[in-house]
Amino acid sequence: MRFTEIRTLLGECLRHAPGRTWLVLVLTPLGAITPGLTALGLQWLVDGVLSGARPLVIGGAVCAAAAGAFALAGTRVMQVQTDLLGSEAGPVLDRRIIRWCATLPTTAHLEDADSLRRIEQIRGLGQRTVTTGLASLFVVQSGIWLVITTILLAGVHPVLLALPLFAVPSILLTRTSSRRAETARAETAERNRAEQHLFTTITEANSAKELRLGASGAHAAAIARRLREERTAILWRATLAVGGLTLIGSLVFVAAFLGALFLTVQLALSGTVSPGALLLVATLGGQIRGQLDLLTHALTRSAYGLTLAGHYLWLRDLHAAGTGGTLAPPGRLRDGITLSGVDFSYGGPPVLRGIDLRLPAGATVALVGDHGSGKTTLVKLLCGFHLPTGGSVTVDGTSLTELDPAAWRERVTAAFQDFSRFPFLAREAVGVGDLPRMDDIGRAAEKGGAAQVFARLPEGERTRLGKALGDGVELSGGQWQKIALSRAFMRPRPLLAVLDEPTAALDAASEYEVYQRYAEAAQEWQRATGGITLLVSHRFATIRMADLIVVLDGGRIIECGTHAELIDLSGRYAHLYDLQASAYR
Numbered sequence: 001m002r003f004t005e006i007r008t009l010l011g012e013c014l015r016h017a018p019g020r021t022w023l024v025l026v027l028t029p030l031g032a033i034t035p036g037l038t039a040l041g042l043q044w045l046v047d048g049v050l051s052g053a054r055p056l057v058i059g060g061a062v063c064a065a066a067a068g069a070f071a072l073a074g075t076r077v078m079q080v081q082t083d084l085l086g087s088e089a090g091p092v093l094d095r096r097i098i099r100w101c102a103t104l105p106t107t108a109h110l111e112d113a114d115s116l117r118r119i120e121q122i123r124g125l126g127q128r129t130v131t132t133g134l135a136s137l138f139v140v141q142s143g144i145w146l147v148i149t150t151i152l153l154a155g156v157h158p159v160l161l162a163l164p165l166f167a168v169p170s171i172l173l174t175r176t177s178s179r180r181a182e183t184a185r186a187e188t189a190e191r192n193r194a195e196q197h198l199f200t201t202i203t204e205a206n207s208a209k210e211l212r213l214g215a216s217g218a219h220a221a222a223i224a225r226r227l228r229e230e231r232t233a234i235l236w237r238a239t240l241a242v243g244g245l246t247l248i249g250s251l252v253f254v255a256a257f258l259g260a261l262f263l264t265v266q267l268a269l270s271g272t273v274s275p276g277a278l279l280l281v282a283t284l285g286g287q288i289r290g291q292l293d294l295l296t297h298a299l300t301r302s303a304y305g306l307t308l309a310g311h312y313l314w315l316r317d318l319h320a321a322g323t324g325g326t327l328a329p330p331g332r333l334r335d336g337i338t339l340s341g342v343d344f345s346y347g348g349p350p351v352l353r354g355i356d357l358r359l360p361a362g363a364t365v366a367l368v369g370d371h372g373s374g375k376t377t378l379v380k381l382l383c384g385f386h387l388p389t390g391g392s393v394t395v396d397g398t399s400l401t402e403l404d405p406a407a408w409r410e411r412v413t414a415a416f417q418d419f420s421r422f423p424f425l426a427r428e429a430v431g432v433g434d435l436p437r438m439d440d441i442g443r444a445a446e447k448g449g450a451a452q453v454f455a456r457l458p459e460g461e462r463t464r465l466g467k468a469l470g471d472g473v474e475l476s477g478g479q480w481q482k483i484a485l486s487r488a489f490m491r492p493r494p495l496l497a498v499l500d501e502p503t504a505a506l507d508a509a510s511e512y513e514v515y516q517r518y519a520e521a522a523q524e525w526q527r528a529t530g531g532i533t534l535l536v537s538h539r540f541a542t543i544r545m546a547d548l549i550v551v552l553d554g555g556r557i558i559e560c561g562t563h564a565e566l567i568d569l570s571g572r573y574a575h576l577y578d579l580q581a582s583a584y585r
C-alpha cells in the first residue's frame with residue numbers, strides 16, 4: 001500500500017468535497033460488515049424455522065433483508081460517490097499538473113524519456129487518478145470483510161479457516177498480473193508518443209512538404225505501422241499473461257469452496273452443526289467469489305491509480321525542489337558570467353566537458369562550432385533550462401543555482417533556430433516575449449522585422465496566425481522568424497540576450513539587416529545594464545563582429561579570442577573562416 005499517495009488523494013477530496021468524502025469513508029466499513037450479517041441472518045432464519053423459534057426467525061429475516069439490501073446498494077452508492085469525487089477533485093490535479101509542468105525551473109524533464117513517460121501517463125488524467133486511487137478504499141473494505149468471513153467460518157469448523165486462504169494465490173497472481181499490465185503500459189507509452197509524433201509529422205503541412213519531396217512519406221508510414229504492431233504485440237502478450245494468471249487463481253479457489261461445502265454437509269448430517277450453518281457457509285462461500293472479484297478489480301484499479309498518484313507526487317516534489325535559488329539577479333552586470341569546469345550530459349555520454357569561460361559584461365560573444373559541438377547546450381545552461389552536471393555558472397560571482405530561476409529568466413531574452421510558431425494573434429505572438437508588457441509591442445516589432453510582416457497581413461497585427469487554433473494565416477519561414485526575433489526584442493533591459501541561429505531561414509540581406517538592428521539594440525542595453533549578447537551563427541560576416549569568439553569542438557572549447565587573435569592563431573577558426581571566405585571569392 002502506498003500510504004502517502006492515498007493520504008494525498010483523500011486530502012484533496014476532503015478539501016474539495018468534504019461531505020461526499022466523509023460519506024465514502026463511512027460507507028467503507030459498513031460495506032465490509034453487511035455481507036457477513038446477511039449470511040448470519042440467513043443462518044438464524046433457517047435454524048429458527050426448523051426449531052420453531054419465532055424471535056430467531058424474525059431477527060434473522062430482518063437482519064438478512066436489511067444487510068442484504070445495504071450490501072447490494074452500498075457498493076453501488078460508494079462507486080458513484082467516488083466517481084463524483086473524481087470529477088470534483090480531478091480537475092484540481094489537472095490544473096496543478098499543467099502549472100507545475102509550465103513553471104518547472106528547468107526544462108530537463110522535457111528532454112528525458114523517463115520524465116516524459118511519467119508526464120504522459122498523468123496528463124489530463126486527474127479525474128482518473130482520483131477515482132482509481134480511491135479504489136484503495138474498496139481494497140480496505142474487502143480486507144475487513146475477509147477477516148469477518150474468516151471468523152464466521154471458523155465458528156462452523158476450524159478447517160474452514162483455510163477457505164479464505166485459498167483466495168491468497170488468486171490475490172497474489174492478480175497483483176503480479178496488474179504489475180505486468182502496468183509494465184506493458186509503460187513499455188508502450190514511448191512507442192505511442194513516437195507514433196503520435198510521426199502522425200503529426202505526416203499530416204502537418206510543413207513537414208508533409210519535406211516528406212513528399214524526399215519521397216520518405218512511405219518510409220514514415222512504415223515506421224508508424226511498425227510502432228503500432230510492436231505496441232499491439234506487447235499489449236496482447238500482457239493481456240494473455242494477465243488472463244492466464246487470473247484464471248489459475250480462480251480455479252484454485254473454486255476447488256476449495258466445493259470441498260468446504262462437502263465438509264459442512266457431513267457436519268450437518270452428523271448433527272455437529274445446525275442445518276443453518278450450511279446456508280451460512282454456502283452464502284459466505286458464494287460471496288467470497290463475488291467479493292474476490294471486487295477485491296481483485298479494486299487491487300488492479302488502485303495499483304494503477306496509486307501509480308498515477310505517485311507520478312503526481314513526483315512532479316509536485318520536482319517542482320517544489322526547484323533549483324533552490326531565491327536571490328534576485330543584479331540590476332546591472334559588473335563583471336559578467338563565468339563558467340568554471342562545466343560538464344553536462346543529457347543522461348548519456350558527456351556533451352560539454354570542462355568548460356572554463358568568462359563572458360565579460362557588455363560584450364558580444366559568438367559561439368562557433370560544427371553541428372553537435374554543444375553550442376545550443378551551452379546556451380541552455382546559461383538560460384537556466386538545464387543545470388550543469390559538474391562545475392558552476394556564476395553571474396557576477398553568484399551561482400546561477402542561487403538565483404531565483406523565474407527572476408533570472410526575466411532578464412534573459414532569446415531567439416532560437418527552432419523557434420515556436422505560436423498560433424495567436426500576430427501582435428500576441430510577439431507580445432508573449434514579455435507578458436507584462438504585452439501591449440507595448442511597437443518598438444520590438446519594428447526592430448525584429450515583425451512590423452513588415454504585419455503590414456502584409458489582412459487584418460494587420462490583429463490577424464490570427466497558423467492553423468492550430470482555427471483558420472489563421474500561414475506565414476512563410478522567414479516571416480515566422482521575424483515574429484520570433486521581434487519576440488526576443490520585447491525584453492527591454494536583458495542581462496543576457498541570445499541569438500541561436502534564428503536567422504537561418506532569412507536571406508543574407510535580411511540577416512545583415514537583422515544583426516545591424518540587433519547590434520543597435522544590444523549597444524543600448526549593453527550600456528544600460530552591462531548585458532551580454534551571445535550569438536550562435538555559421539556566418540562569419542556576423543561572427544567576426546563579436547568581441548569574443550569561442551570555438552567549440554566535441555563539447556570542449558578549443559579556441560577563444562577576438563577575430564584577429566584567432567586568425568593569427570591559424571587554427572580551426574582561421575581554417576573555417578578561410579573556407580567560407582574562399583566561397584565568396
Ligand code: ADP
Pocket residue numbers: 111346351369370371372373374375376377378
Ligand atoms: P549544437 O548546438 O552545437 O549543434 P547541441 O548542443 O544541440 O549542439 O548538441 C550537442 C550534443 O548533445 C549532440 O551530440 C546532440 O546529439 C546532443 N543532444 C542535444 N540535445 C539532446 C537531448 N535533448 N538529449 C540527448 N542528447 C542531446
